[in-house]
Amino acid sequence: xxxxxxxxxxDGWIPTICSMCYNQCGVRVxxxxxxxxxxxxxxxxxxxxxxxxxxxxxxxxxxxDPHRLKKPLKRTNPQKGIGVDPQWEEITWDKALNxxxxxxSAIRKDDPRKLIIASSVAIPDGIRLDWQFGVAFxxxxxxxxxxxxxxxxxxxxxxxxxxxxxxxxADYEHCNYLLLFGCNAGFSAYYSxxxxxxxxxDARRRGMKLVVVDPICxxxxxxxxxxVPIRVGTDAALALAMINVLLNELxxxxxxxxxxxxxxxxxxxxxxxxxxxKGSSLPLVWDNDSPKPxxxxxxxxxxxxxxxxxxxxxxxxxxxxxxxxxxxYTPEEAAKITTVPAATIRRLAxxxxxxxxxxxxxxxxxxxxxxxxxxxxxxxxxQGHKHSFLTSAALELLNAxxxxxxxxxxxxxxxxxxxxxxxxxxPTYGPKEGPDGLMVADGxxxxxxxxxxxxxxxxxxxxxxxxxxxxxxxxxxxxVTVADPQGWKIxxxxxxxxxxxxxVLMSLGNPETVAEAFARIPFIVSFNLNLNETADxxxxxxxxxxxxxxxxxxxxxxxxxxxxPTGEGEWALLVKQPVVPPPEGVRDVNEVVLxxxxxxxxxxxxxxxxxxxxxxxxxxTLDVNKRYTLAEIFDVYYRCLFGNEHSLEWFKEHxxxxxxKRLREVYWRPFxxxxxxxxxxxxxxxxxxxxxxTQRLGLEWDTVDYQALxxxxxxLAHEIKKDGFDFYAxxxxxxxxxxxxxxxxxxxxxxxxxxxxSYRVLLNERVAQERGxxxxxxxxxxxxxxxxxxxxxxxxxxxxxxxxxxxGNGGHWAPGLPGALGKGALGATLHxxxxxxxxxxxxxxxxxxxxxxxxxxx
Amino acid sequence: MGFLxxxxxxxxxxxxxxxxxxxxxxxxxxxxxxxxxxxxxDRYGPRFQERVFAQDGSLQSYVTLVVNGATVEGSDLGHxxxxxxxxxxxxxxxxxxxxxxx
Ligand code: SF4
Numbered sequence: 001x002x003x004x005x006x007x008x009x010x011d012g013w014i015p016t017i018c019s020m021c022y023n024q025c026g027v028r029v030x031x032x033x034x035x036x037x038x039x040x041x042x043x044x045x046x047x048x049x050x051x052x053x054x055x056x057x058x059x060x061x062x063x064x065d066p067h068r069l070k071k072p073l074k075r076t077n078p079q080k081g082i083g084v085d086p087q088w089e090e091i092t093w094d095k096a097l098n099x100x101x102x103x104x105s106a107i108r109k110d111d112p113r114k115l116i117i118a119s120s121v122a123i124p125d126g127i128r129l130d131w132q133f134g135v136a137f138x139x140x141x142x143x144x145x146x147x148x149x150x151x152x153x154x155x156x157x158x159x160x161x162x163x164x165x166x167x168x169x170a171d172y173e174h175c176n177y178l179l180l181f182g183c184n185a186g187f188s189a190y191y192s193x194x195x196x197x198x199x200x201x202d203a204r205r206r207g208m209k210l211v212v213v214d215p216i217c218x219x220x221x222x223x224x225x226x227x228v229p230i231r232v233g234t235d236a237a238l239a240l241a242m243i244n245v246l247l248n249e250l251x252x253x254x255x256x257x258x259x260x261x262x263x264x265x266x267x268x269x270x271x272x273x274x275x276x277x278k279g280s281s282l283p284l285v286w287d288n289d290s291p292k293p294x295x296x297x298x299x300x301x302x303x304x305x306x307x308x309x310x311x312x313x314x315x316x317x318x319x320x321x322x323x324x325x326x327x328x329y330t331p332e333e334a335a336k337i338t339t340v341p342a343a344t345i346r347r348l349a350x351x352x353x354x355x356x357x358x359x360x361x362x363x364x365x366x367x368x369x370x371x372x373x374x375x376x377x378x379x380x381x382x383q384g385h386k387h388s389f390l391t392s393a394a395l396e397l398l399n400a401x402x403x404x405x406x407x408x409x410x411x412x413x414x415x416x417x418x419x420x421x422x423x424x425x426x427p428t429y430g431p432k433e434g435p436d437g438l439m440v441a442d443g444x445x446x447x448x449x450x451x452x453x454x455x456x457x458x459x460x461x462x463x464x465x466x467x468x469x470x471x472x473x474x475x476x477x478x479x480v481t482v483a484d485p486q487g488w489k490i491x492x493x494x495x496x497x498x499x500x501x502x503x504v505l506m507s508l509g510n511p512e513t514v515a516e517a518f519a520r521i522p523f524i525v526s527f528n529l530n531l532n533e534t535a536d537x538x539x540x541x542x543x544x545x546x547x548x549x550x551x552x553x554x555x556x557x558x559x560x561x562x563x564x565p566t567g568e569g570e571w572a573l574l575v576k577q578p579v580v581p582p583p584e585g586v587r588d589v590n591e592v593v594l595x596x597x598x599x600x601x602x603x604x605x606x607x608x609x610x611x612x613x614x615x616x617x618x619x620x621t622l623d624v625n626k627r628y629t630l631a632e633i634f635d636v637y638y639r640c641l642f643g644n645e646h647s648l649e650w651f652k653e654h655x656x657x658x659x660x661k662r663l664r665e666v667y668w669r670p671f672x673x674x675x676x677x678x679x680x681x682x683x684x685x686x687x688x689x690x691x692x693x694t695q696r697l698g699l700e701w702d703t704v705d706y707q708a709l710x711x712x713x714x715x716l717a718h719e720i721k722k723d724g725f726d727f728y729a730x731x732x733x734x735x736x737x738x739x740x741x742x743x744x745x746x747x748x749x750x751x752x753x754x755x756x757x758s759y760r761v762l763l764n765e766r767v768a769q770e771r772g773x774x775x776x777x778x779x780x781x782x783x784x785x786x787x788x789x790x791x792x793x794x795x796x797x798x799x800x801x802x803x804x805x806x807x808g809n810g811g812h813w814a815p816g817l818p819g820a821l822g823k824g825a826l827g828a829t830l831h832x833x834x835x836x837x838x839x840x841x842x843x844x845x846x847x848x849x850x851x852x853x854x855x856x857x858x
Numbered sequence: 859m860g861f862l863x864x865x866x867x868x869x870x871x872x873x874x875x876x877x878x879x880x881x882x883x884x885x886x887x888x889x890x891x892x893x894x895x896x897x898x899x900d901r902y903g904p905r906f907q908e909r910v911f912a913q914d915g916s917l918q919s920y921v922t923l924v925v926n927g928a929t930v931e932g933s934d935l936g937h938x939x940x941x942x943x944x945x946x947x948x949x950x951x952x953x954x955x956x957x958x959x960x
Contacts, residue, residue, distance in 0.1 A: 113873055135954055140871040435914040449919035457908035460874055469913070491874065608869050612922050612929065612952050621927070685913070 015655025019548035020055035058747035069544035112138030114495035120502035126553030136605035154388030163413025164431035164441035166562035170375035174409035177355030182381020187220035188735030195565035217798030232728035237712035241334030245349035252353035254403030264319035265302035318679030356402035373409030388844035406669035474843025506740035509833030531816025572658035575651035731827035740809035743820035759824035761791035778856035892935035
């Protein structure tokens with residue numbers, strides 16, 4: 001960066017990272033006379049490529065929000081709950097930390113698991129010292145609030161299993177046909193939106209066709225060639241019908257890809273499990289009249305179809321199973337479920353299959369690679385439902401049957417393979433061969449890898465992660481189990497909770513239910529910018545956190561496979577640095593956590609954990625007998641990755657290190673001999689194990705979705721029949737708000753007030769008029785469970801007639817957020833927040849509720 | 859034939875899995891990571907085994923083992939703990955939580 005140089009502590013353009021959402025775009029911030037006057041995109045980094053979304057531009061208003069907390073507060077009213085005056089008393093930091101240390105010391109001595117640490121999906125993951133503090137402290141109860149509400153527990157699970165990555169994109173450089181299901185990837189939300197929007201726009205200009213399947217004509221649909229309105233929560237039925245058309249009507253599939261890169265040829269017995277070689281236990285395939293282990297070098301051709309006898313057992317290749325399985329999903333049957341006409345389903349399948357150009361090749365940089373220029377992407381809208389895993393698997397199989405996986409034109413796992421910086425070879429990670437020849441991903445940003453599957457065991461954590469051996473985890477169970485630990489066989493009760501940058505009442509479900517559950521926790525601390533609903537209702541201590549423009553932080557390389565733009569381009573890691581100091585009385589939570597660790601006598605443990613978490617290698621490891629500042633830890637981290645000359649100071653000056661992506665990193669599929677499942681055989685044994693554990697403990701737990709091939713199954717909302725309740729209410733995101741966090745920002749509020757979605761309830765114009773509802777009418781949305789939310793109607797022809805869409809996480813009531821007060825509605829209010837609205841495989845929350853709508857009479 | 863003394867420190871989420879933060883074990887000189895973990899499994903029982911081993915017998919993804927300062931790959935259980943002639947080894951077993959995240 002040329003002009004973006006800053007004399008330390010002086011004015012100028014300062015490179016740092018935007019944290020108005022989790023995407024971590026590179027920004028440069030103009031500081032004049034010690035005051036931030038502008039935030040703009042940093043063209044020197046691939047994170048945003050110089051582009052910034054509205055939230056990033058508006059960051060300055062969050063920084064200078066006059067309603068930010070400036071002093072630690074202590075509750076003096078022992079009563080807690082929504083609407084209860086906490087009777088705050090201002091106290092010093094020292095007093096606040098003394099209170100914390102006293103409580104936490106006692107808990108650690110007794111049982112450290114009694115501490116819960118709640119973070120947020122909204123804040124970007126740098127060092128996340130609160131997580132590492134939790135590990136060093138010894139608690140297993142750390143979760144990210146909003147994970148399962150806003151996020152893609154099903155999609156990420158399939159991202160790992162099929163693409164070795166947290167998320168994925170179409171290869172916009174070469175894709176010719178993109179099908180989006182409940183997803184705005186490349187348009188607004190999802191990951192790397194600022195960079196991927198440019199790539200996607202370039203692809204559209206080049207001629208890439210775009211079809212969007214969604215109950216509402218969303219941000220991407222309004223720019224698409226075709227919008228396909230679908231009944232809420234039925235995407236899996238459409239996907240399975242399309243696969244049926246491809247396999248059984250058109251005979252379109254990529255046999256070479258399926259044979260060599262998936263488990264499609266593995267023989268499956270009548271019990272649904274692989275037929276295994278007696279000696280090696282490896283799965284068998286059929287080749288030239290005989291069974292052989294899948295990796296037998298003498299195999300000439302893998303059979304994909306047929307029925308065979310092995311040791312007296314009848315079996316067939318997994319692909320045959322899939323083909324037979326999807327026969328039940330005729331376009332006519334799927335039309336009844338989805339409301340998408342059968343002819344449209346056939347046409348979409350035919351267009352997608354044709355666009356994939358199975359068998360075609362492309363030369364890039366002198367390498368001949370398969371070309372499959374068709375892709376299916378999906379996210380919260382499609383998979384934020386009861387059967388999230390099954391839906392994600394069905395959608396993902398569309399890509400798999402045409403071979404459009406991690407090759408030019410198809411779906412690319414986001415930066416799944418990294419061979420490292422040319423000088424150090426770090427960071428390095430990538431897909432590897434695991435059990436049964438199936439892929440194991442390295443560099444995965446989650447703590448728990450979905451494969452090889454973990455083992456189900458009796459609950460020990462409030463999030464019940466022990467009962468999700470293949471899931472990435474969910475925040476929903478904590479609400480249920482904290483209220484009844486004994487009932488869930490958790491051997492202790494929650495004694496304390498530290499909430500960092502999160503507003504759990506607005507991000508976990510019905511606020512009353514969440515407040516009631518968490519009010520049982522005797523000691524709650526909230527670190528935040530503002531006095532939000534959660535702090536007001538539940539916190540005993542509220543501690544003012546610094547804004548991201550006042551913080552020093554690293555960019556963790558675990559995030560390369562979820563934040564760096566996907567496809568050809570550059571690798572890069574940035575630094576977050578303070579542009580201005582925090583106001584007096586405000587402290588960065590990471591600094592506070594270091595001090596807490598020291599006062600609790602666990603700094604050595606924390607250093608040991610950081611050595612592993614940051615993958616520090618000698619000589620760049622932290623000494624467990626020494627104390628470090630944040631700057632010292634970050635310095636070691638960057639030097640470890642990029643050599644001694646790349647110190648923290650170097651990063652602060654340059655803002656970014658980058659190097660070109662290699663072709664093999666971007667299109668790794670042809671180069672790495674691993675298989676991915678089209679048949680999820682191991683889910684059968686995992687499901688059996690979860691069933692055995694839960695039955696033994698007498699826990700009510702549904703394991704029916706642990707199946708090897710996906711089905712469409714109805715959400716609760718589809719099954720409920722109640723007179724007058726004929727809408728499916730659901731929540732969706734807008735690009736100019738980050739969950740429940742940004743409504744307080746006046747510029748973003750102004751944007752939201754000027755358009756017709758953010759603060760409104762969207763419904764079909766004709767249907768609304770039949771009920772006497774006009775544009776701008778105050779209305780009530782009431783779920784069959786008796787939960788109600790008030791909103792303002794906005795009408796459009798471009799909404800499925802059964803859909804009722806509530807944007808974002810509005811409806812704030814905390815006096816500490818005066819700019820957000822009373823604006824919009826909180827869709828999650830409509831849910832009782834229980835396991836009936838959860839996917840038991842991925843933990844994803846079902847965000848659709850059967851509802852009715854009527855005008856507010858008042 | 860000599861012995862290998864292994865000083866094991868448990869870090870992270872060990873409550874409910876082991877009863878003490880440190881333990882001293884005596885193994886054969888050619889002991890592997892698998893031998894160490896199985897010996898700990900025998901000592902601490904099914905709770906330890908369930909938490910540490912994945913279904914296929916490899917390390918659970920949130921368990922990291924550091925032997926003499928170097929991280930052991932989760933599937934590399936055949937890795938020898940000590941070099942020829944070495945009599946003492948330090949091992950750290952980190953059990954992270956399978957944190958809920960999305
Ligand atoms: S997408 Fe917008 S809010 Fe998020 S990091 Fe990028 S510029 Fe900031």
